Amino acid sequence: MKERLSSRAQQISPSVTLAIDSKAKQMVSQGVDVISFGVGEPDFDTPKHIRDAGIEAIETGFTRYTAAAGINDLKAAICAKLERDNGLTYTPDQIVVSNGAKHSLYNALMVLAQEGDEVIIPTPYWVSYSEMVKMTGATPVFIETKEEEDFKLQVADLEAAINDKTKVLMLNSPSNPTGMVYTKEELTAIGQVCLKHNLFVVTDEIYEKLVYDGTEHHSIAKLVPELKDQVVLINGMSKAYAMTGWRIGYTASHAAVAKAMGSMQSHATSNPNSIAQKASVAGLNGPEEPIKAMVAEFSKRRDFMVERVNQIKGLSCRKPQGAFYVMANVQQLYGKTIGGEVIKDDLQFAGLVLEKAHVAIVPGAAFGSPGFVRLSYATSMEKIKEGLDRLDQFING
Numbered sequence: 001m002k003e004r005l006s007s008r009a010q011q012i013s014p015s016v017t018l019a020i021d022s023k024a025k026q027m028v029s030q031g032v033d034v035i036s037f038g039v040g041e042p043d044f045d046t047p048k049h050i051r052d053a054g055i056e057a058i059e060t061g062f063t064r065y066t067a068a069a070g071i072n073d074l075k076a077a078i079c080a081k082l083e084r085d086n087g088l089t090y091t092p093d094q095i096v097v098s099n100g101a102k103h104s105l106y107n108a109l110m111v112l113a114q115e116g117d118e119v120i121i122p123t124p125y126w127v128s129y130s131e132m133v134k135m136t137g138a139t140p141v142f143i144e145t146k147e148e149e150d151f152k153l154q155v156a157d158l159e160a161a162i163n164d165k166t167k168v169l170m171l172n173s174p175s176n177p178t179g180m181v182y183t184k185e186e187l188t189a190i191g192q193v194c195l196k197h198n199l200f201v202v203t204d205e206i207y208e209k210l211v212y213d214g215t216e217h218h219s220i221a222k223l224v225p226e227l228k229d230q231v232v233l234i235n236g237m238s239k240a241y242a243m244t245g246w247r248i249g250y251t252a253s254h255a256a257v258a259k260a261m262g263s264m265q266s267h268a269t270s271n272p273n274s275i276a277q278k279a280s281v282a283g284l285n286g287p288e289e290p291i292k293a294m295v296a297e298f299s300k301r302r303d304f305m306v307e308r309v310n311q312i313k314g315l316s317c318r319k320p321q322g323a324f325y326v327m328a329n330v331q332q333l334y335g336k337t338i339g340g341e342v343i344k345d346d347l348q349f350a351g352l353v354l355e356k357a358h359v360a361i362v363p364g365a366a367f368g369s370p371g372f373v374r375l376s377y378a379t380s381m382e383k384i385k386e387g388l389d390r391l392d393q394f395i396n397g
Helices: 016-029 047-058 073-088 101-111 126-134 156-163 184-198 227-228 257-269 274-285 289-311 346-357 380-394
Strands: 095-098 118-123 137-146 168-171 201-204 231-236 247-253 327-331 370-376
Touching: 016 346, 047 274, 047 346, 073 095, 073 247, 073 274, 095 101, 095 257, 095 346, 101 126, 101 201, 101 231, 101 247, 101 257, 118 126, 126 137, 126 168, 137 156, 137 201, 156 184, 184 201, 201 227, 227 231, 247 257, 289 327, 289 380, 346 370, 346 380
Parallel strands: 118 137, 118 168, 168 201, 201 231
Antiparallel strands: 095 247, 231 247, 327 370
């Protein structure tokens, strides 16, 4: 049967992060005490004023179809947020609301890229970027970044990768999986290169509010105004507002790009959830104290995890400035016998850690960066401490 599937379906790889999370949950269902540093999802409840708005939408009958690209109230709230937080002016016809930021990314790539095009993706990258590019028929082109340069794309490397087939650059800041944040100067330089070569930029800013130590998030569309019409800005409600299950993401782009994405979405999925849209209006227009409290807690967890990981013999990591991930280097473990096996790579190591130590981590190979593993601190401090103790015990006995 498999050979009868489309070539598009056959070339797509399953998500490693979701596969590990699924195996961890299966082990839990069998009574195994697994601590997961796997899937990135805030462990906080959605703020009450947002939940209340969702309940009100149900109680008042706001449960029918909406416009395919989102309700006007939410588009207006998004425009206000972009002006307030990012200094960017958009109109409602430039906004498309989708079923999560992942859906927004898919829409953007589907209208920008096609067979024969190349899409540049710096590594490490979020696992779905490359697969989405393949779905369009385009070819992902990876640029390896270096740990000593905070896993950030360098302008010289970007210039070297561009040719007459290059159509799109994928950016993600703050980054999943590294947590690194591009500076104003770095983004400006990258933007100038994209302007010079007439590239589209898909900028994934879903973690923008999760930054620490006074770090500032910047949008490339603001820093290089001449590039704005070639930028598709991706954001959503899942991370900062602890609304992962509500599935609301959005894009801001040139009106022609937005119209194309809206038309595609109207045929593929129609409108995003009506109740979640109303709740998102309350989130964007409401108080940000719950976000600030969550960020403060994430900051404490990050500090502890970074210090503890660097205390574990054989592991090391840099301190991330945003998101809720730590990218740990495991290459010092290669060739050592741990858990009855000689460690050869991060995939094997992550499998052993789950099987033997009952701790779920994600191998860097899933993000295009073998030799590393990603740990999420979007879990309680108690679990972080216990999980890292288990990891230390497994590695060093």
